[in-house]
Amino acid sequence: MGATATSAASDDRLLPVDAGTRAIARDLYETVADLPIVSPHSHVPASLLRQDRAFEDPTELLISSDHYVTRLLHANGVDYDDLRPTDGSAAGRRAWRLLAEHWHEFAGTASGYWLERTFERVFGIGEDLAAGNADRIYEAIEERLGETAFRPRALFHTFRIDVLATTDDPLDDLADHAALRDDPTFTGRVLPTFRPDRYLDPESPTFPADVARLHEATGEPATFDGYLAALAARRAHFIANGAVSADHGIADLRIVDLGTDTAARLYDRARSGSLSAEDAHAFRGHMLLEMGRMSARDGLVMTIHPGVRRNHNTATFERHGADTGHDIPIATHFTDEIRPLLDEVGLVDGMHLVLFSVDETVYSREIAPLAGFYPSVYIGAPWWFLDAPDAGMRFRSAVTETAGFYRHSGFIDDTRAFLSIPARHDMSRRLDAAFLARLVAEGRVRPAAAERIIHDLTDTMPRKVFKL
Template sequence: MPATMPSDLALMPTDEKTREIALDLYSEVADAPILSPHGHVDPGILLHDTPFADPAELLITKDHYVTRLLFAAGVPLEELGVGAPGAGADPRRVWGHLAGNWHRFAGTASAYWLEYELRTLFDITDEPSAENADALYDTIQARLDDPDFRPRALFDRFGIDVLATTDDPLDDLAAHAALAADPDFRGRVLPTFRPDAYLDPEAEGFGDRVRRLIQTTAQSTDFAGYVQALRDRRAYFIAHGAVSADHGVLEPYTTDLDPAAAQDLFAHALEGRLDARAAREFRGHMLFQMAKMSVDDGLVMTVHPGVRRNHHRPTFERFGPDTGHDIPLRTDYTDNLRPLLEAFGTEPNLHLVLFTVDETSFSREIAPLAGFYPSLYIGAPWWFLDAPDAMGRWRSAVTETAGFYRSSGFIDDTRAFLSIPARHDTSRRVDASFLARLVAERRVTLPTARRIARDLVDAIPREVFKL
């Protein structure tokens, strides 16, 4: 008899009394609309409504959570269709690699999300295996050929109210404009201003990018013109519906330089002549400048620090970025952010959302900071931490210090379109279980817990991200 995947009681408490409370709370939000204010889905798939090609592209090739573990198990990336060298990989064979290695994903968040997708979208309850790989592939492919499985139909089926993308500052945002003008498309698809490559002088192609930025906005070629060019592009994004600017930095270091020092660093940065110390100063000053701009124009400022991108250079050079070897670092916030917070931390127009992949910073730094500064919010568990147990640890670590209402609401942060409802459902179940324990322990009343459960998926993210 084939092994079957978890039931709808997944992630619920094992204690019967607490489980009943958790199921009650979960029922309040199970079907609530999805707000996704930070993610990486390509808006083109919704604009063109192109059918998904095959199960491998849909569930494996573009999901580095999946490909990284298969690679670690010995499957070459080119056999998974990753990057240009993987072009032309047989999708059935790619699917077979996942099915044959299904046991290796046991206990991971990826397995839970994939199980959810297979069960709710394809009516598949048998665990994938080498023996049933072909049959499951055919079942999924048949569903992909159904018009009801095209991206726009799924957008409606998933109940997505807001979906934010992540976009280059010089993107023309044509896809967003077309979706906003399309009377047949319901929902909001919002761009997000992501200027990292234009702020880091050590980023590849920094000088060329900045020159294009200045040329596009017709600004002067000095530091003042560079800053104004960034302001102009932020205004362009706001005009196209953007509510936030995202910053993926190595460290959340901030500093406020005098104009002459900033101009000197900028001139050397354009020429590629900054050493590591000077480059850090420039990045820190520009993160400070981004906060200043957010105070002025109202864009929510999200900061995603603490990841060493492209840890294995040979893989990066062959397959490109986002291929599974971005590795977390210890991250310090209290001193690094102090210059920014002393200048802007009490400004009512600044909403600063701090994320981390360093669990030690939850209760040590981020929650205490959010418990004082009105502008600062605790970002939801991100990347390696957006998993059930880590979500529970996060709630325990931050709630006693800052409560529920200083957090951001759930952020799915995904490129994998089909995983959006799976990830949000995971968060809703974990929060229901956490709240149920507080109710069972007589620490929160049931009516208050119901309100919090609802607010976590609606009122809180709407407030934090100015939706």
């Protein structure tokens, strides 16, 4: 078993069933299979690579830290407490056995696909996890995690990651990024991403304290103008440390221009925690406009991913906190909601705006048409609940006829699960090969054009869209 092991049986995984089209897809896939990974939106912390410590154990690495896995186990009757062991290796092994007992329930799911590919490609384990082999597979992985070749930095290079963007709080000093940048033994690019959500949402319970810290850290006065200046200063700090994008996660998208005076009055009330829900909604919408204005000035790519109701179950949130698998998609709209932003900066030279959604209906109805007109708008890759084989193919069909292949962000892994990054990017390359192969077989795209397109989707477009 080894980190670069592959299985001949999986060579045609996700490629078309029809033999002729599969042969075309295989040839296309092979042209990009070994290209470096460009990951411009991820949640792997820079500290993981700076510290380069051995991963603790298989359970923490592959179960407890991956909410894709824990949510499905929870849905099938497993208690979260049993998946987040705190009393040592024996508890971790018990959690692993629970995964093995429920492994059959992951068949056909994206999380099952990631884990299966990780077992196979990273650890060289080609057999299905089951109750009878759970301990043996656990011990095989545990042994490997003790090897130098399985430290985070070694895997970074084994995975052929060229660029990895993290997701960071605006007040982060970015010391981990600076240390990696200045370390001559580390040759990859690890870039911070400006994620200001908690500083823009007056309904966040920590908003007054957060903006107070923002003013204190930047020395800007506690006024609305000072607030904008403080955010701009932190963006400049991120840019100086290599950032290329600013990321915005919101439940519902509505951009409004309140004007400076109204926005200032709402900000003063927000700092005291006295805004109504409607005023808070309006303030968030205005601040997205302000963030777009800043991106038009400072060049940070603006990514927006609305449409998820965070922490859907109150009891689970109170007991286990955020990012524990109970964030649920909601219907999303873009056309009218984003128009004030596009009216102002949509035609500005150098402005890049990447729109994501977990509402599949909006891709063909709104996002692709927007990207098919505005030079600034790019279609974000299938995200979160949609970064899966069938959803990925539906996505390609939904957007390509309207916007083509060159209004697309390239694949986004959007993951905290470091070891799944190669499997996710490999899936995307296989799906693009399968989609293009059908167009070639139908006489809609010439073979040479398809080869160029799959290379551009894999490498050229993410570098262009994210200004890499």
